Amino acid sequence: MKQLYIFVFLLAVGTAVRAQASSSSSSAQKPYFLTIGNKRGMSVTICNFGARITSLVVPGKDGRPVDVVLGFNTPEEYTQPKAKYYGPVVGRFGNRIAKGIFSLGGRTYTLSRNNGPNSLHGGRKGFSDVYWQARKTDSRTVELSYVSPDGEEGYPGTLRVTIVYKVGHDNRLDVVYYATTDQATVLNLTNHSYFNLNGSGDAMAHKLWMNAAAYTPVNKDLIPDGPIATVTGTPFDFTAEKTIGTDIDAENEQLRYGQGYDHNFVLSKKVMTGSQPALRLTGDKSGVVMSIWTDQPGMQFYSGNFFQGRTELRSGARDVYRGGLALEPQHFPDAPNRPDFPTTVLNPGKRYAHRSSYRFSIDKSH
Numbered sequence: 001m002k003q004l005y006i007f008v009f010l011l012a013v014g015t016a017v018r019a020q021a022s023s024s025s026s027s028a029q030k031p032y033f034l035t036i037g038n039k040r041g042m043s044v045t046i047c048n049f050g051a052r053i054t055s056l057v058v059p060g061k062d063g064r065p066v067d068v069v070l071g072f073n074t075p076e077e078y079t080q081p082k083a084k085y086y087g088p089v090v091g092r093f094g095n096r097i098a099k100g101i102f103s104l105g106g107r108t109y110t111l112s113r114n115n116g117p118n119s120l121h122g123g124r125k126g127f128s129d130v131y132w133q134a135r136k137t138d139s140r141t142v143e144l145s146y147v148s149p150d151g152e153e154g155y156p157g158t159l160r161v162t163i164v165y166k167v168g169h170d171n172r173l174d175v176v177y178y179a180t181t182d183q184a185t186v187l188n189l190t191n192h193s194y195f196n197l198n199g200s201g202d203a204m205a206h207k208l209w210m211n212a213a214a215y216t217p218v219n220k221d222l223i224p225d226g227p228i229a230t231v232t233g234t235p236f237d238f239t240a241e242k243t244i245g246t247d248i249d250a251e252n253e254q255l256r257y258g259q260g261y262d263h264n265f266v267l268s269k270k271v272m273t274g275s276q277p278a279l280r281l282t283g284d285k286s287g288v289v290m291s292i293w294t295d296q297p298g299m300q301f302y303s304g305n306f307f308q309g310r311t312e313l314r315s316g317a318r319d320v321y322r323g324g325l326a327l328e329p330q331h332f333p334d335a336p337n338r339p340d341f342p343t344t345v346l347n348p349g350k351r352y353a354h355r356s357s358y359r360f361s362i363d364k365s366h
């Protein structure tokens with residue numbers, strides 16, 4: 001009799017465990033949206049595939065809502081290659097690692113290469129291409145987590161990542177990234193939204209002020225290949241606000257390599273300590289102003305130079321050439337191979353934390 005009870009008990013436990021496993025894997029394998037917002041007209045939609053921002057709506061100067069990130073209509077579209085870098089968290093290493101190789105603790109690691117000779121944004125299957133566990137913890141907050149197995153895309157260590165998106169009452173989106181590892185590894189997480197503060201069209205008349213007196217010049221593969229350089233006297237000088245189009249087509253080797261801006265800016269120390277913003281971007285038509293605050297040392301600015309107008313976006317819009325601006329608070333590209341750059345090593349027992357905040361207001365003078 002006792003044996004029968006034990007048998008029935010084990011059978012029940014087994015069925016329950018299987019049911020749970022299949023329900024979590026089937027729900028985990030479907031893309032879906034979660035929307036958070038405040039009472040002042042700001043709402044943000046997050047997709048569990050890629051932990052991405054798919055929509056970010058704020059009021060414009062005439063009170064009309066503007067969706068200031070480029071994106072698609074349905075969750076399913078985000079699983080397609082065309083949407084790979086629309087709004088996701090990029091990782092494990094946002095930006096490029098030269099030749100997809102780095103050494104750590106006396107070992108050399110070879111990563112998945114997906115950008116000519118380099119590894120870009122975590123490799124072929126980066127954090128933009130995986131399902132995250134997502135939940136809305138209150139009307140203004142979404143929390144996502146992902147466990148990246150040891151060796152994924154060539155990176156060492158099991159990495160546990162949590163991301164929190166929170167909309168503030170004052171029309172800001174705070175994004176916090178946490179991670180821990182069980183082996184020494186490298187890490188550089190950021191968000192890869194394409195901003196267009198007018199909502200559509202090319203972004204060349206957007207005004208940009210960047211709190212950066214220096215940048216990291218690159219070689220033709222967009223890998224920093226020399227010392228940090230001053231922006232003074234170059235098209236990279238945004239220390240006085242100017243439109244993005246002002247110098248983008250200037251005769252300049254660096255702009256030629258990127259076909260426009262595709263460079264990491266070295267942010268002022270006052271940005272990392274939280275006393276000043278990293279940048280301010282203004283949509284000339286909408287009057288929407290976005291400032292980014294961050295504790296990261298760099299800001300990758302990519303001006304949508306590879307957009308070709310061939311991809312259909314939300315509401316029939318297209319990926320207009322230079323119509324989306326990626327502004328990515330992050331560590332410097334190729335940092336794992338550059339001991340002179342701030343370190344991106346994460347050791348066991350330590351917690352990685354990156355905080356960035358996207359704050360919105362309206363400039364009515366336009």
Ligand code: BGC
Nearest residue numbers: 085095222262300302306326
């Ligand atoms: C890079 C670009 C790249 C883009 C992919 C940016 O962060 O700097 O070179 O083409 O991501 O969407």
